[in-house]
Amino acid sequence: MDAELFPRGRTRVAPGAVHVPRWLPAERQRALLAACRDWARPPAGLRTVRTPGGGTMSARQVCLGRHWYPYGYARTVVDGDGAPVKPFPAWLDELARAAVADALGPAAVPAEPYDIALINFYDGDARMGMHRDSDERSDAPVVSLSLGDRCVFRFGNTETRAKPYTDVELCSGDLFVFGGPSRLAHHGVPRVRPGTAPPELGLAGRLNITLRVGGLDAPGG
Template sequence: MSALIPRPPSVIAPGAVHVPGWLTLAQQRRLVEACRGWAGSPVPMRNTALPRGGVMSVQTVCIGWHWQPYRYTRTAGDVNGERVAPFPDWMVDLGRRAVLAAYRDEAAAGEYSPDTALINFYDERATLGMHQDKDERAGDPVVSLSIGDSCVFRVGNTATRTRPYTDIELESGDLFVFGGPSRYIYHGVPRVRAGTGDPATGLPRGRLNITMRVTGLTDTDR
């Protein structure tokens, strides 16, 4: 459908930009292949346990830094104690190109140096409640890439999990960047549209979401 009806980039809120169809099919396949490797080792993809006893319905694996509620470490003490896979240079370059595509600001893109990514896999039942990405010490933008099944992505405000919010469709290959005034927006995924993905991406089912961030941490913080 998106090939027949162009979806232009749109500013959802100041600093929050949706760029539909940004990833090519070849880029999506490369990312799926890379994520499949990271999901197996050295730290396996898993459903994250929450401090109050709940378990997230999305499955997660991290690179660069390991995230667990609500902090980053180099090793996955809540999984198997192994050090996570390094954040590759080609992902840094991809993040910079994403910021440039969203903001059209070469200086901002050149300064962007993501050092971690959370990779979430959604099956047809998985959801993600409204939350803020605020465990990073740096306020640089978050770069979000979607592959596979489309989803409803809920973009809220910076003050509350409740309204006002805007629901948009994220499809395979879409880019979403939020920074500046929208860096700490509440956001979530209330629904995945099962069966809408293209198996040519290398992902036969489900939705893969990659969010690149700048932690602002150094190895002395590990």
């Protein structure tokens, strides 16, 4: 991947929120991209998410394990083709657990397995408004991996979508983990930087792979 004049170090953005640059080596990035391309194919493939107010999200999405829709989870693509959601592979759970251990320490790794992935594709014009990942029943840390174009990732506070927040540039291969007191912090993507993906990756746009523990297998989940 492209060299950097000033290598970036890991940063504690907030209590329980850590940015680890270049966490995924080049070969792991290519393998994850190939898997994302397979998951994006129908049925239960990449879709445009429609909001309750009748609008649409500019980032398109595919889910694994459970299908997310505003504001809940289902076992089928209830707002799309109705197909069963694709399974969540065990190797993604292993990847998520390794990420949490590296970013937050072994004590932060949850006892329950990671079982949900939300994969968002951003073209150059896509954005993501400030929101909280609050539809899960587990408080396990959220693991976020970036592939492709760089973006501005805005990480805020738990009370409001407004300031205070911190803007972080996420590049291909970067890891961002947030849990503990930051688990329900508002966050979003106000800007993608088109044409900044590593050329050898072969991706135009940005993929964000977000891994979560749903805690939804209890009665009523």
